[in-house]
Amino acid sequence: MDARDLKTALAGAMRGEVTDDVATLKAMSRDTSLFERMPALVAYPKDAADVSLTARAAGSDMSGGPLTTSVVVSLTKHMNHMGEVVPLDSARDEIAGYAISEPGVFYRDFEKATLEQGLIMPSFPASREMAAMGGIIANNAGGERTLKYGKTEKYVEEVEVILSDGSLATFKPLTPNEVEERKKLRTLEGKIYREMDALLTENAGLIEGHRPRVSKNSAGYALWSVKDPKTGMFNLAKLICGSQGTLAFWTKAKLSLIKPKGHRAMLVTFLYDIAVLPEIVKRILPFDPESFESYDDHTFTLAVRFLPGLLSQMGLVRAARLGIDFIPEAAMVATGGVPKMILMAEFSEDTLAEADRKAFAAKDALAGLHVQSKIEKDEKESEKYWIVRRESFSLLRKNVHGLHTAPFIDDFVVPPACYPDFLPKLNALLDAYKSHFIYTIAGHIGNGNFHLIPLMDLTKEENRRIILELAPKVYDLVIREGGTTTGEHNDGIIRTPYLPMLFGDEMVKLFAATKKIFDPLNIFNPGKKVGGTFADIERDMLKTAL
Numbered sequence: 001m002d003a004r005d006l007k008t009a010l011a012g013a014m015r016g017e018v019t020d021d022v023a024t025l026k027a028m029s030r031d032t033s034l035f036e037r038m039p040a041l042v043a044y045p046k047d048a049a050d051v052s053l054t055a056r057a058a059g060s061d062m063s064g065g066p067l068t069t070s071v072v073v074s075l076t077k078h079m080n081h082m083g084e085v086v087p088l089d090s091a092r093d094e095i096a097g098y099a100i101s102e103p104g105v106f107y108r109d110f111e112k113a114t115l116e117q118g119l120i121m122p123s124f125p126a127s128r129e130m131a132a133m134g135g136i137i138a139n140n141a142g143g144e145r146t147l148k149y150g151k152t153e154k155y156v157e158e159v160e161v162i163l164s165d166g167s168l169a170t171f172k173p174l175t176p177n178e179v180e181e182r183k184k185l186r187t188l189e190g191k192i193y194r195e196m197d198a199l200l201t202e203n204a205g206l207i208e209g210h211r212p213r214v215s216k217n218s219a220g221y222a223l224w225s226v227k228d229p230k231t232g233m234f235n236l237a238k239l240i241c242g243s244q245g246t247l248a249f250w251t252k253a254k255l256s257l258i259k260p261k262g263h264r265a266m267l268v269t270f271l272y273d274i275a276v277l278p279e280i281v282k283r284i285l286p287f288d289p290e291s292f293e294s295y296d297d298h299t300f301t302l303a304v305r306f307l308p309g310l311l312s313q314m315g316l317v318r319a320a321r322l323g324i325d326f327i328p329e330a331a332m333v334a335t336g337g338v339p340k341m342i343l344m345a346e347f348s349e350d351t352l353a354e355a356d357r358k359a360f361a362a363k364d365a366l367a368g369l370h371v372q373s374k375i376e377k378d379e380k381e382s383e384k385y386w387i388v389r390r391e392s393f394s395l396l397r398k399n400v401h402g403l404h405t406a407p408f409i410d411d412f413v414v415p416p417a418c419y420p421d422f423l424p425k426l427n428a429l430l431d432a433y434k435s436h437f438i439y440t441i442a443g444h445i446g447n448g449n450f451h452l453i454p455l456m457d458l459t460k461e462e463n464r465r466i467i468l469e470l471a472p473k474v475y476d477l478v479i480r481e482g483g484t485t486t487g488e489h490n491d492g493i494i495r496t497p498y499l500p501m502l503f504g505d506e507m508v509k510l511f512a513a514t515k516k517i518f519d520p521l522n523i524f525n526p527g528k529k530v531g532g533t534f535a536d537i538e539r540d541m542l543k544t545a546l
Contacts, residue, residue, distance in 0.1 A: 007041055016046040016078055028072045037540050039072040046078045079251065080104035080132075085117045094149075096259040098157065102252055103134030119257035122149040125488065126390050137253060139490040140218045140242030144291040144389075147446045151216055151488070153225060155256040156241045161248035163188050164519040169248075171236035179234045195517045196236065200226055203510055210507045214413045215447040216487040218242050219495065220503055221511050221529065239514075244490055245525045247518040261290070261348035265359035266382040269366070269373040270339040276369050277445075278419035280343065283365040285416075285446060287358050290348040292446025293389050297338045299440040303388040339372075343445060344385050352377070389442060403455040404542060406437070408467045408494050409474045414448045414483035422481050429473055436466050449487040458542045467541070468534060475501060493540060496532030 007018050019042050029038045083100025097119045101110055107128050114120055122145040125131055131141070137159070142151040158172035169189040174182065182193040200207065200223060211224040225238040240250055267284070271277060284292065347358040359375050366373060376382040414422050430439065430452075437454040456463045475485050475498055485495050485502050500508050515522075515530040527536055 016044045018043045036542055041071045043071055043073050044077040045073060073249075078104065080106075080109075082110060082113050083252070085114050085119065085257070087117050087119060094258050095256045097257040099255050099257055100252060101133045101255060103132065103137070103250060105133045107131045107133060107136060114257055117257075118259055120260045121152075121155050121255055121257055122146075122260070123152040123155055133253065134250075137241050137250060138244050139488065140222070142216050142218075142444075142449075142488040144293055144444065146216060146488075147292055147444060148288065148290045149258065151218075153222065153238055153241045156237050156253060157256055158254040159237045159240050159250045160252040161240060161250045163192070163248050164521060164523050171240060172254075173233045173235045173237075176232055176234070192236070192517055196226070196239075196514070197234070199223075199510065199513060199517070206506060207510070210503050212413075212484045213482055214415060214484055214487070216413055216444075216449060217484045218411075218486045218488055218490040219484050220491070220499055220507065221247075221514050223510060223514065242490065244492065244528045246515060246529045247524060249524065261350055261355075263350065263352040263355045264290070264346055264348045264379055264382070265352070265355040266376040266385065267345045267347070267359045267362050267373060268376060268382075268385060269343040269345070269371055271341040271343060271371060272339050273371075274340050274423060275420070276371060277341070277343075277423070278416065279369060280366060280371065281416045281419070281445060283369075284345050284362045287345075287347065287362040287365070289345040289358075289362070289446060291344070291346045292444065293344045293346075293442075294341055294445035295389050295442035296341050296440055298438070299388060299442050300338055300342060302440070341441075342385065342388075344382070344389065345446070346382065403438070404458045406454045406456045406458065406467060407489070408454070408471050409452050411486045411489040412450055412452075412474065412478045412483055413487035414450075414478055414481045416446070416448045418481040418483075419448075422477065425477055426474070429470070429477065433466055433470055436463050444487075447487075448483065464538070464541050464543065468537065472498070472501065491532070492528055493532060493536055496528055496530070497534045497537065499529075 004020075007020055020040070021042075024042050025039055028042050029036050079102045081102045082105050083102075085097065085099045087097040088095065097114075097117060099110065099114050099119075099121070107124055110133055111120060111124070111128070123136070123142055124145075125136065125141045125143045128143070135141070136152055137156060140151055140153050158170060160168065160170050163169055165188045167188055169192075179193060179197060183190055183197065185193070203223075207223045212219070222238055222242055226236060227234055237253075240248060267289075269280060271280070281292070345359075345362060347355045347362070349355040349358065356375070356377060359377075363373055363375060376385070437456040439452055439454040441450060441452050443449050443451040456467075458464055478485065479502055485491075485498050491499065499511065503511075512530050518524075522531070527533075
C-alpha cells in the first residue's frame with residue numbers, strides 16, 4: 001500500500017486528521033537528536049480508538065526515539081487532556097496524591113494542575129517547558145530532582161494501553177492471584193501475562209545479575225522492575241515506562257505525586273581543580289541534597305557571552321535583576337578566571353532555617369579542600385545558576401552557528417566513586433578528537449549522570465565517521481567502570497546498537513523476546529530497543545547544515 005492509499009484508509013478509519021503535507025512531514029522528521037527520518041504520513045488521533053503505530057508527543061527526544069519512515073502519530077493536538085488530581089488523606093512513602101494524564105499533555109500544564117493541589121511529580125526533565133508526558137514516560141525521564149526522589153518509573157502506577165492487535169488493556173500493580181486470573185484470559189493481554197511471567201521467572205537470575213548498578217538507567221527494557229521482590233506485586237506499567245513506545249501505545253496514565261518542600265538553599269562551589277571533585281561529592285551527599293548539578297567552563301562562558309539573548313526572553317524587571325546578578329560572572333570571563341566546573345547542591349526543607357542549616361553544614365564539610373564556595377539563601381538568589389544549567393543545551397542549539405549539536409555520548413552514568421579514575425581517561429579520549437568538535441559538559445554530578453554535548457560540522461564525512469568511532473570507546477570506558485550508556489535520554493536510534501555491549505547477548509535475547517511477546521508483527525516504533533543497527537545510525541544521520 002502506497003502513502004496515498006494508506007492516507008485514504010487511515011482517514012476513513014479514524015476520527016482525527018491525517019496529513020501528508022510536506023511542511024508537516026519535514027517538521028516531524030526531526031527531534032533534538034542528530035537524525036532525520038521522513039515519515040510517510042502524520043496522524044492526529046482524537047482518542048484511544050484512533051491510536052496505533054509510532055507515537056510522537058512534543059519532539060524533544062535526543063535519541064531519535066520518535067523518528068520513523070512510517071506513520072507518526074502526533075499526540076499534542078487532541079490527546080492532551082488532563083484528568084483529575086487527587087490528594088491523599090495520608091502520605092505513603094512520600095506519595096501524597098496522584099494525577100491522571102493523557103500523553104499529549106505538556107509537562108508545564110501538568111505541573112500547573114498538580115501545583116493547584118500543592119503536589120508535583122518531581123522526575124521532570126530539564127526540557128520541562130517543552131516536554132510532554134508521552135515522552136516523559138516513554139523515556140523514563142529524570143532530571144535535577146531525581147537524585148533525591150527517583151525517576152519517572154517510580155511514579156507510574158497505572159497505564160492504559162493499546163496493544164498491537166488494537167485491544168485495550170490496563171497495566172497496574174497486581175497480586176500473584178490477580179496475575180493468575182489475567183493469565184486465564186484468551187486474549188493478547190492474557191498471552192502477554194502468561195509469557196512475560198514465564199520469561200521473568202525462568203530468567204530471574206540472569207535479569208537480576210544484569211540490573212544496572214547505578215542510580216539511574218534508561219537502557220534496555222526494565223525487566224528487573226516488573227516484579228517487586230518485597231511485596232510480590234507484578235506491574236507491567238513499569239515495563240512500559242522507558243520502552244520508547246515499542247511495546248504498546250499508552251493513552252492514559254495514573255501518576256503518583258509528592259508534596260514539594262517549601263524552602264530551598266543552594267551551596268555553589270567554584271571548582272578550579274577537577275581532581276578534588278570526587279571528594280566534594282563524597283562530602284556533600286550525606287547532607288541529602290534535593291539536587292546536585294553541574295556545568296563546565298564552556299557552558300559558563302557561553303551563558304555569559306549570550307546573556308542578552310537569555311534575558312530578552314524574560315520580563316523587564318526580572319531581566320534587570322538577573323543582569324545585575326550576572327556581573328560577577330561576567331567579570332570572571334573578562335579576567336580569565338573561569339572555574340573548570342560550577343557545582344550546585346540545593347537543599348529543600350519545610351523551613352528556610354532547616355534548608356540553610358543543611359547548606360551551611362555541607363559548606364563546612366568542604367573545609368580543607370581549598371575550594372571557593374558560597375550559599376544562596378533563596379530561589380531568587382540561585383535563579384541565575386539554574387538558568388545556565390537548564391538552558392545549556394538550548395544555548396548550544398541556538399547560538400553556535402555552522403556547527404550542529406550532536407548528542408551521541410550525551411547521557412552516560414557512572415558511579416561517582418569512580419571519578420578519579422574515570423574523568424582523566426574520558427578527557428584523554430575527548431582530547432584526541434578535539435580538532436573535530438567542541439563540547440560542553442553539564443549534568444547531575446551527584447549521581448554520575450553526565451550530559452556531554454559535542455558541536456560538530458555534520459556536513460563533513462570525517463566528522464560523521466567519528467561519531468561511530470568515538471562512541472564505543474566512551475561506552476567501553478563507562479561500562480568498565482560499572483556504568484550505563486543512558487540514564488535519562490534512552491536508546492532510540494543512537495544507542496540501541498550498543499545494548500549488546502552493555503548487557504551481553506543473553507539479555508539482548510530477552511529484550512527481543514519481550515518485544516515479540518508484546519508486538520509480534522513489529523508494529524510499534526521498530527528499530528528502537530530491538531533491531532537497531534549501526535547502519536541505521538549512518539544512514540539517518542544529518543548530513544546538511546541547518
